[in-house]
Amino acid sequence: MSPDGTIRTEHLWKRFRADRQRMLLRDRVEQMGRRLRGGGPEDWSWALRDIDLHIEPGDAVGLIGSNGSGKSTLLKLLTRVMYPYAGTVDVRGRIGALIEIRAGIHPDLTGRENIYLFGALLGLKRREVAARFDAIVEFAQLNTAIDRQVKFYSSGMQMRLGFAVAAYLEPEVLLVDEVLAVGDAVFQQKCLDRMREVLEQGTTLVFVSHDLAAVESVCSRGIWLEQGTVRVDAGIREALGAYRESIEAKTEASARVGEPVQLLKCEVRGTERDSPATGEGLVVDLVLGGDHRNPAMLHLGVSEGTASPVFSLRHEITTKDGEARVRCVIPRLPLPRGRYTLWVGAYGMWHIEGQSLMAWHPAGQFEVYGPELDPPPRAVVLAAPVYVEHEWS
Numbered sequence: 446m447s448p449d450g451t452i453r454t455e456h457l458w459k460r461f462r463a464d465r466q467r468m469l470l471r472d473r474v475e476q477m478g479r480r481l482r483g484g485g486p487e488d489w490s491w492a493l494r495d496i497d498l499h500i501e502p503g504d505a506v507g508l509i510g511s512n513g514s515g516k517s518t519l520l521k522l523l524t525r526v527m528y529p530y531a532g533t534v535d536v537r538g539r540i541g542a543l544i545e546i547r548a549g550i551h552p553d554l555t556g557r558e559n560i561y562l563f564g565a566l567l568g569l570k571r572r573e574v575a576a577r578f579d580a581i582v583e584f585a586q587l588n589t590a591i592d593r594q595v596k597f598y599s600s601g602m603q604m605r606l607g608f609a610v611a612a613y614l615e616p617e618v619l620l621v622d623e624v625l626a627v628g629d630a631v632f633q634q635k636c637l638d639r640m641r642e643v644l645e646q647g648t649t650l651v652f653v654s655h656d657l658a659a660v661e662s663v664c665s666r667g668i669w670l671e672q673g674t675v676r677v678d679a680g681i682r683e684a685l686g687a688y689r690e691s692i693e694a695k696t697e698a699s700a701r702v703g704e705p706v707q708l709l710k711c712e713v714r715g716t717e718r719d720s721p722a723t724g725e726g727l728v729v730d731l732v733l734g735g736d737h738r739n740p741a742m743l744h745l746g747v748s749e750g751t752a753s754p755v756f757s758l759r760h761e762i763t764t765k766d767g768e769a770r771v772r773c774v775i776p777r778l779p780l781p782r783g784r785y786t787l788w789v790g791a792y793g794m795w796h797i798e799g800q801s802l803m804a805w806h807p808a809g810q811f812e813v814y815g816p817e818l819d820p821p822p823r824a825v826v827l828a829a830p831v832y833v834e835h836e837w838s
């Protein structure tokens with residue numbers, strides 16, 4: 446028999462009625478028409494297709510993937526708030542889960558009652574819950590609100606209570622979906638710290654988040670879901686690298702034909718040598734084309750792959766005779782060693798300010814040579830890599 450903390454799924458399939466999703470009027474009319482014509486087969490869409498997973502006790506797994514790829518559905522099947530269409534789910538040991546803010550929290554009960562109820566559901570004795578009660582209230586920063594009915598809590602308070610309960614009642618498996626989306630920065634940091642603590646105690650963690658830096662800082666294994674199937678299951682860096690590359694490729698693939706401003710050429714190099722290096726000069730040469738006569742604002746950004754740049758710069762341009770040549774020189778590049786993506790976009794300044802003339806898109810990748818960043822302490826997540834010149838004495 447597998448030890449507590451093991452998660453195993455075999456040939457897991459889950460489907461939903463497509464018409465259960467939000468429908469437009471035109472979809473409803475079409476659906477009614479189908480029914481009137483004598484029914485016809487129901488529309489199903491597969492949220493998970495043949496998922497085989499094996500997670501060992503103490504593993505820290507980051508579940509990543511675009512919206513609708515099946516991450517939340519997979520967590521719901523693991524907690525059994527939903528059942529699969531086919532296949533088996535086997536999760537050993539007590540499960541602490543924060544899947545939806547309100548999941549498992551009863552609005553008419555007070556915070557205190559919810560904590561005891563949740564503990565009882567996990568099979569803990571009242572005494573065992575009492576021993577952890579103060580830690581939960583302190584973590585969730587609820588103080589006197591703990592004796593108020595949960596329906597009067599803000600969504601942030603409910604989330605804090607939900608996470609504290611899930612993470613402090615010593616589960617053997619902790620499943621966490623997007624906790625970072627609601628809390629403020631300090632609370633996000635506390636959640637990440639707590640996840641690391643429970644991992645050190647041997648708990649198995651499955652963490653879903655779109656905050657890839659946070660996932661990387663907590664997880665050692667990454668599973669990338671795409672359209673309900675496992676696309677990559679590997680070490681966290683490898684999985685995140687592959688996922689980031691695919692995001693870029695997709696953005697690039699969404700063709701920019703027909704836009705008023707076109708990027709005709711883009712070159713990135715160092716000033717001292719061809720390859721850019723930390724603390725040395727960087728030159729970006731761009732040639733833009735198009736028939737846009739009015740001035741436009743050109744934005745240029747550098748990212749680690751996702752559309753959110755580490756920094757962005759802007760410059761006013763005008764395309765004369767259908768062309769504009771722009772050079773941007775950054776005298777001392779503040780980026781550590783790594784692979785980066787250059788993003789560009791152009792936006793209108795007159796008539797309709799901010800109108801997209803060339804959508805924000807990746808224009809190319811470049812490698813930076815130089816020192817690696819000093820690793821931060823375990824409890825800290827770096828949002829973006831910046832190399833800061835410094836001296837110690």
Ligand SMILES: Nc1ncnc2c1ncn2[C@@H]1O[C@H](COP(=O)(O)OP(=O)(O)OP(=O)(O)O)[C@@H](O)[C@H]1O
Binds near residue numbers: 513517
């Ligand atoms: N209760 C439901 N009824 C109908 N369809 C659903 C239901 N729950 C999920 N789906 C569908 O299943 C697919 C997977 O959804 P899921 O919420 O698991 O994705 P996700 O990867 O968690 O997305 P996100 O990153 O947006 O949270 C989507 O197409 C979604 O519309």
